[in-house]
Amino acid sequence: MSISTDPLAGSELARVPLPDDVYGFGWAEIRYLLGRHATDSSRMSVASLGFDAAPTDEVVGAAAVASLLARGLAEPRGDRAVSRGEAAVLETAFARARRWSGISVRDGDTGDLMVVIEDGDIVALLQPRSLGTWFVGLSDAVDRPAEVLARAVDQLRSAHGSARFAIETRTLEGSIGTRYFRPDGAGWTVSDTADGEQRPVADGRLVHELEQLLPGVAA
Numbered sequence: 001m002s003i004s005t006d007p008l009a010g011s012e013l014a015r016v017p018l019p020d021d022v023y024g025f026g027w028a029e030i031r032y033l034l035g036r037h038a039t040d041s042s043r044m045s046v047a048s049l050g051f052d053a054a055p056t057d058e059v060v061g062a063a064a065v066a067s068l069l070a071r072g073l074a075e076p077r078g079d080r081a082v083s084r085g086e087a088a089v090l091e092t093a094f095a096r097a098r099r100w101s102g103i104s105v106r107d108g109d110t111g112d113l114m115v116v117i118e119d120g121d122i123v124a125l126l127q128p129r130s131l132g133t134w135f136v137g138l139s140d141a142v143d144r145p146a147e148v149l150a151r152a153v154d155q156l157r158s159a160h161g162s163a164r165f166a167i168e169t170r171t172l173e174g175s176i177g178t179r180y181f182r183p184d185g186a187g188w189t190v191s192d193t194a195d196g197e198q199r200p201v202a203d204g205r206l207v208h209e210l211e212q213l214l215p216g217v218a219a
Contacts, residue, residue, distance in 0.1 A: 023086045027132035029073075031056065032064030033087060037095035040172055041119075045094040048102060048115050048170070049126065089138055093117050093124045099214070100170045101149060105156050107163035114152055116145075123148050146210040153206065157183060166194070169213055177213040181206075 025033075031054050034046050046052060054060075065081045068074035073087035083091045096119040105112040117124045123145060125137040139148050153165060165181040180191045182198060188206055189198035201209050 021137060023136045023138070025087075025090070025134045025136055026064070026067055027054075027134070028060050028064040029067055029087070030126075030134055032061050032068075033083065033091040034094050035061075036083070036091050039095050041097040042095050044100060044170070044172060045097055045117060048100040048117070086136065086138060089122055090124055090136060093119045093122050096120070098171060099145075101214070102166075102168050102170075103149070103152060103156065104166045105160050105163045106166075107160040110160075112156060112160060112163075114156065116149060116152065118142065118145055125152055145214055146207045149210045149214070150207045153181070153210075167210070167213060179209065179213050181209075 030049070031051055034042060034049070034051055035056055036042075046054075065074060068083065068087055069076065069081060073085050074081040074083050076082075082088075094117070097117045098120060099118040101116040101118075103114040103116070112127075114125060114127045117126070120142060121140070123139040123142055125139070125148070127135045127137075129135055141148050149167070153167075156165070157163070162183050167177075167179050167181070168175060169177045178192070180194055180196070180198075181201075182189045184198075184200065187203075188201040188209075190201050190209055191198045
């Protein structure tokens, strides 16, 4: 009997490699990491990611821990598990976050979503994908959050063409900014309300416009 050196060879997973610096997490894993700490930030992270009504029973937790252990993203410690690597970074970001930015995209009958979470030490970008999976990007460019957002928007634009973008940013104190963007040639137009008059983004300076959307610094 021969044993393949690549257990995923020929499978659907093998045909869908993750982009560089992007990590894959399952729905149960995300729910488990969200519930590891009972902080105001954790509760806001739950709401921002749409996990408000998600089940939190022991079966979900056990499945998540088993998956994280199997992937080397947790280690047993007594009768519990401790997150490692990217899972530990994500768990900390959920629990300490100070700013949440949601990027929603509408392109005809289709749409997309990305949530950007900042905790002062890391910027986590989370994007729901098919079958309950999530793509997670992690950046340490905490002093340039508008640049991180701009790259995320450009990435979504390349996938959705002329789609309309809505970006809403929140802190623990509430909503602090909303903008609505449309591609305009190589640049952008923007409005402050969903039905507001679009104005050109000066010199295509998307980063500058996003800086106005992100007052303050996550700390």
